[in-house]
Amino acid sequence: MKLKNRVLIVSSEMVPFAKTGGLADVTGALPLVLSTLGWEVRTIMPKYRVVAEGRFNLKNSLPKGSSISVPIGEKVEKGSLVETVLPESKVTSYFLVHPGFYDRDELYRDREKDGDYLDNDERFIFFARGTLEALKAMGWKPQVIHCNDWQTGLIPPLLKTVYSEDDFFQEVATLFSVHNLGYQGNFPPATLPKTGLNGNLFQPLGPLEFWGQVSFLKAGLVYADLINTVSQRYAQEIQSDPEYGLGMEGVLRARRDDLYGIINGIDYRIWNPETDSLIPYRYSRNDLSGKEKDKFELLKKARLPIPSRRVPLIGIISRLADQKGFDLIAEVIDQIMTLDLQLVLLGTGDEKYHLLFQKIRRKYPQKAGINLTFDNRLAHLIEAGADIFLMPSRYEPCGLNQLYSLRYGTIPVVRETGGLADTIQDYKPESGRGTGFVFRNYNSQEMLGAIKRALFLFQDRISWEKLMLKAMEEDFSWEKSAEKYIHLYQKAMAKNG
Numbered sequence: 001m002k003l004k005n006r007v008l009i010v011s012s013e014m015v016p017f018a019k020t021g022g023l024a025d026v027t028g029a030l031p032l033v034l035s036t037l038g039w040e041v042r043t044i045m046p047k048y049r050v051v052a053e054g055r056f057n058l059k060n061s062l063p064k065g066s067s068i069s070v071p072i073g074e075k076v077e078k079g080s081l082v083e084t085v086l087p088e089s090k091v092t093s094y095f096l097v098h099p100g101f102y103d104r105d106e107l108y109r110d111r112e113k114d115g116d117y118l119d120n121d122e123r124f125i126f127f128a129r130g131t132l133e134a135l136k137a138m139g140w141k142p143q144v145i146h147c148n149d150w151q152t153g154l155i156p157p158l159l160k161t162v163y164s165e166d167d168f169f170q171e172v173a174t175l176f177s178v179h180n181l182g183y184q185g186n187f188p189p190a191t192l193p194k195t196g197l198n199g200n201l202f203q204p205l206g207p208l209e210f211w212g213q214v215s216f217l218k219a220g221l222v223y224a225d226l227i228n229t230v231s232q233r234y235a236q237e238i239q240s241d242p243e244y245g246l247g248m249e250g251v252l253r254a255r256r257d258d259l260y261g262i263i264n265g266i267d268y269r270i271w272n273p274e275t276d277s278l279i280p281y282r283y284s285r286n287d288l289s290g291k292e293k294d295k296f297e298l299l300k301k302a303r304l305p306i307p308s309r310r311v312p313l314i315g316i317i318s319r320l321a322d323q324k325g326f327d328l329i330a331e332v333i334d335q336i337m338t339l340d341l342q343l344v345l346l347g348t349g350d351e352k353y354h355l356l357f358q359k360i361r362r363k364y365p366q367k368a369g370i371n372l373t374f375d376n377r378l379a380h381l382i383e384a385g386a387d388i389f390l391m392p393s394r395y396e397p398c399g400l401n402q403l404y405s406l407r408y409g410t411i412p413v414v415r416e417t418g419g420l421a422d423t424i425q426d427y428k429p430e431s432g433r434g435t436g437f438v439f440r441n442y443n444s445q446e447m448l449g450a451i452k453r454a455l456f457l458f459q460d461r462i463s464w465e466k467l468m469l470k471a472m473e474e475d476f477s478w479e480k481s482a483e484k485y486i487h488l489y490q491k492a493m494a495k496n497g
């Protein structure tokens, strides 16, 4: 029998185990599709508190008595490894166990201190190097290690330096996927000796140095065999414009021949109004009546009055961060709320936006339903129950919610940037072309203009339903994107072989 190609997907979060954002959706879905395309796929992530033993039927991967050792500066940290099978698949998912680092309430942030955990450097040094040690301990050698975001950024330099003479890792290639360049894993110089990497790499403008800090993201960008981001537009933007490159544009330009853009797919087993078990009423292109009922349920849940006539409902599901365009929304929120509409928001994030939306809830109790929590079930209900989905991002590597929205017939209003630009075309009333409402410049009046265009079309029920049906027909399933990933894996293997 022909041996299958082998890839290890390394990510700090993954659906269904732990999620704070789109990264988890992507690294939870891609392995399944790759394995249906004939690859042997395994995954690894930290064993956080939420990855509960009972829930996922975890078992030990290593023989009794053996452990995984990682030097962190002068000390040696010991951990272990457990595994399960990714539900509905043949994918083995490993979890690196180190209770001191990972058995905590949150993945990255200290709830009490409202800031990142102070030992995130050590937590993800342990994750990077522990992943390599875990492979050796198990004797499973992938041809490609697919790293994702800064938490895995030290894997490529470790392989190219500390482990370069190690027989086990000969001809192991790396792909580094950047899901958001805004999260860079930058730490003070004192972090360097903890990494085990040579101090020379930290010289000014060296591969690890970023404005006097040690950058795990830059390390991955410099050393990976190949790099990709999650849309073609974003791949272009981050090389050419400091607004998007956020200081990394020089590094990215230097690697432009190795930098690709692959749009994320959508897991339609999870995000599909025909089968979604998290919404009260299911619906399809053939029968939209469930959507109307979901809208009533959503209004009830959001404690908003149910209007006696057809009033458009705008949904927002988002991290409450500047990246997502909330400064634009803040600028014109009163103008928005005086329009004939209702709004449901679900999000957590920056304190200033929590305060803003608390104020909006008090000011417009009949019109604004505000939920400042993380609630997956409610996220599904908003996708199903809203008429319009607002996503005016300052930058957007790919964005998933606009794609979920399309499938749920919830028309996106987006800014023309990154993945939003690649996936949503502006609606043209003359031709009926387009799947949403798009504005170009990062400007609150332009955003307001796009919202108003959507509201105007909403009044014309027939045209609106036509647009809904067209949106629901769009197909962003994973297969196409997974094939592109396979192509990159093969390219990386060829480069390394």
Ligand code: ADP
Residues within 6 Å of the ligand: 020, 021, 022, 023, 025, 180, 317, 318, 319, 346, 347, 348, 373, 374, 375, 376, 379, 398, 399, 400, 401, 402
């Ligand atoms: P990002 O990863 O930048 O936060 P994406 O649009 O790529 O943005 O993905 C966000 C994911 O997180 C989506 O699956 C979205 O539904 C989910 N999400 C964001 N905020 C919340 C929340 N407050 N409650 C539930 N799900 C959320």
